[in-house]
Amino acid sequence: MADIGASTKMAHELRAVYTLWLREMTRFVTEWTRVVGALAQPLIFLLIFGIGLNSTFRGGALLPPGFSYTQFMFPGILGMSVLFTSLFSSISVIWDREFGFLKEILVAPISQSSIVLGKMLGGATQALIQGTILLLLMPFLGLWPGMVGVLKLWLIMFLIAITLSGLGLALASRMSSMEGFQMIMNFVVMPLWMLSGAFFPLQGVPSWMEFLMRIDPLTYAVDALRGVMYGSSPLAKALVAHTFSFDLTIVALLALGAFILALLLFRRGEG
Amino acid sequence: MLQVEGLEKRYGAVHAVKGISFEVREAEIFGFLGPNGAGKTTTMKMLATLVRPTAGKALVAGYDVSTQPDEVRRSIGIVFQDPSLDDRLTAAQNLRFHAMLYGVPSDVAVARVKELMEMVELQDRLQERVKTFSGGMRRRLEIARGLLHRPKVLFLDEPTAGLDTQTRMKIWGYIHELREREGVAVFMSTHYLDEAENCDRIAIIDHGEIVALDTPDGLKSQFGGDVITLMTDDPETLLAAIRERWPQLKVRPGSQGQVVVETAEGASWVPRLVEAFVHHIQAVTLSRPSLDDVFIKLTGRAIREEEASAVDRMRLQRGH
Numbered sequence: 001m002a003d004i005g006a007s008t009k010m011a012h013e014l015r016a017v018y019t020l021w022l023r024e025m026t027r028f029v030t031e032w033t034r035v036v037g038a039l040a041q042p043l044i045f046l047l048i049f050g051i052g053l054n055s056t057f058r059g060g061a062l063l064p065p066g067f068s069y070t071q072f073m074f075p076g077i078l079g080m081s082v083l084f085t086s087l088f089s090s091i092s093v094i095w096d097r098e099f100g101f102l103k104e105i106l107v108a109p110i111s112q113s114s115i116v117l118g119k120m121l122g123g124a125t126q127a128l129i130q131g132t133i134l135l136l137l138m139p140f141l142g143l144w145p146g147m148v149g150v151l152k153l154w155l156i157m158f159l160i161a162i163t164l165s166g167l168g169l170a171l172a173s174r175m176s177s178m179e180g181f182q183m184i185m186n187f188v189v190m191p192l193w194m195l196s197g198a199f200f201p202l203q204g205v206p207s208w209m210e211f212l213m214r215i216d217p218l219t220y221a222v223d224a225l226r227g228v229m230y231g232s233s234p235l236a237k238a239l240v241a242h243t244f245s246f247d248l249t250i251v252a253l254l255a256l257g258a259f260i261l262a263l264l265l266f267r268r269g270e271g
Numbered sequence: 272m273l274q275v276e277g278l279e280k281r282y283g284a285v286h287a288v289k290g291i292s293f294e295v296r297e298a299e300i301f302g303f304l305g306p307n308g309a310g311k312t313t314t315m316k317m318l319a320t321l322v323r324p325t326a327g328k329a330l331v332a333g334y335d336v337s338t339q340p341d342e343v344r345r346s347i348g349i350v351f352q353d354p355s356l357d358d359r360l361t362a363a364q365n366l367r368f369h370a371m372l373y374g375v376p377s378d379v380a381v382a383r384v385k386e387l388m389e390m391v392e393l394q395d396r397l398q399e400r401v402k403t404f405s406g407g408m409r410r411r412l413e414i415a416r417g418l419l420h421r422p423k424v425l426f427l428d429e430p431t432a433g434l435d436t437q438t439r440m441k442i443w444g445y446i447h448e449l450r451e452r453e454g455v456a457v458f459m460s461t462h463y464l465d466e467a468e469n470c471d472r473i474a475i476i477d478h479g480e481i482v483a484l485d486t487p488d489g490l491k492s493q494f495g496g497d498v499i500t501l502m503t504d505d506p507e508t509l510l511a512a513i514r515e516r517w518p519q520l521k522v523r524p525g526s527q528g529q530v531v532v533e534t535a536e537g538a539s540w541v542p543r544l545v546e547a548f549v550h551h552i553q554a555v556t557l558s559r560p561s562l563d564d565v566f567i568k569l570t571g572r573a574i575r576e577e578e579a580s581a582v583d584r585m586r587l588q589r590g591h
Contacts, residue, residue, distance in 0.1 A: 012374050019371040027359055100355035107319055108372040109344040 016110035020118025075225035076198025086161035089123030090168030123165035166258030272456040278327035302470030303460040310479040311460035348417030373420035387415040407438035427459035497537025502554040
């Protein structure tokens with residue numbers, strides 16, 4: 001009997017995770033303007049920075065001949081897109097609280113872990129969909145890692161998304177206003193992303209900045225994406241710092257840490 | 272349905288709820304009346320397992336709020352003071368989401384949604400986004416949603432705050448219908464005195480304590496009698512004559528030359544007074560005490576209506 005009770009409970013919690021995931025997805029699909037906006041942003045970055053900075057970088061010694069700054073930047077842009085989509089998706093908890101909907105979730109007969117998991121998976125799925133659309137650009141940029149490569153990219157993107165949505169959820173559950181989140185955004189997330197090597201490579205920066213870039217966990221995510229996309233081309237030799245399994249380990253640990261943090265900080269009520 | 276004993280909540284030095292006890296029976300409409308900040312919402316949050324009690328015990332549908340929160344949550348429906356709908360989704364999507372969270376099988380949910388949406392007269396709006404709904408429509412949708420999983424107790428936190436009179440009356444209609452049809456117990460908080468009249472029993476709460484608990488009529492006869500006002504040309508003579516004839520009766524001069532009689536059974540005293548002093552009395556008015564009088568008597572102040580409506584206004588603005 002106890003087993004039956006436990007398995008129905010399990011089924012109920014799984015359905016709760018699915019329900020919360022479904023809500024995120026329903027909103028994602030309903031708000032197509034948001035989807036378009038989220039897709040347009042990386043494209044604009046790619047277009048303006050890619051073309052604008054291409055000539056600057058071509059003159060330097062960083063890019064091997066025959067490669068463009070767009071190719072250099074694309075993995076970083078992909079990472080950015082995944083990062084912001086998952087972060088914003090989980091930060092919507094603040095809106096949910098503001099507009100009351102969070103209470104509907106909090107009084108439901110479901111466990112806290114299901115709420116956290118459902119929200120995180122919802123955010124991660126949105127981020128993966130956007131990431132996948134961006135991946136379709138790869139052949140046009142002269143980058144194609146093969147099908148195994150695409151699977152590897154998905155894995156990395158998924159882990160980045162889990163990390164950021166977990167982090168977002170942990171922050172959002174301790175924050176009452178969108179203003180506070182803006183602060184974190186400007187002083188934590190933006191620097192982390194800019195120091196991740198998405199815009200400029202590690203090589204040739206002052207040593208204090210190199211140090212910051214090395215301790216920035218996102219550096220390893222961007223490095224992993226680069227490693228997979230460049231394969232064995234000369235670009236990889238010049239720009240990829242670590243092996244895939246090393247980067248993967250770090251990114252996976254980050255995701256796990258963020259998940260645990262979200263579970264610990266996301267609490268039902270006051271006291 | 273609800274058994275509360277010595278329930279208490281402290282927030283640091285603030286003693287929000289000071290050990291209250293009461294019981295709500297099956298199919299009863301129980302009102303929690305008090306000014307803003309009296310402890311109504313905190314009590315409701317404790318009963319809904321959103322806030323952990325500092326001390327005391329509360330059973331909801333037989334389950335302990337502290338040790339069996341999941342069972343309690345499954346047995347209750349809640350309509351919060353502020354809207355808790357996802358207004359970017361449609362009414363149908365909000366209801367479906369709720370059914371899934373509470374594990375209502377989808378075929379059961381479809382039939383139930385139809386029935387409830389007819390009751391709250393929103394059946395034509397199912398596919399519309401909640402964003403387009405008025406405040407009253409939202410509240411009605413929330414009541415329907417709160418009942419979707421057939422709760423044993425429905426919690427309504429200020430269910431009609433900020434709504435117009437017509438919508439308020441409609442919502443009261445639904446609440447009575449519910450009790451008839453589903454036998455659900457309703458626990459509601461309000462700061463509207465006229466609304467409390469609709470409840471079977473009322474607890475008046477002030478500064479975190481229950482100061483009185485009875486039916487509306489019981490409260491009125493207990494804490495304030497009927498008032499008979501006699502218009503007369505010669506108040507002094509009439510006053511003296513009444514006092515002489517019925518020394519036990521509470522008589523006092525009115526502020527504008529009338530004579531005022533306070534008694535528990537006003538209706539039966541009017542003919543007696545008129546018969547005895549027909550030449551001295553020009554007109555008679557009999558007024559029943561209002562809950563307002565009861566409230567003033569119990570708490571020493573009027574319920575702060577202006578303050579309450581300011582909060583309502585803010586709430587409406589925040590909610591769009």
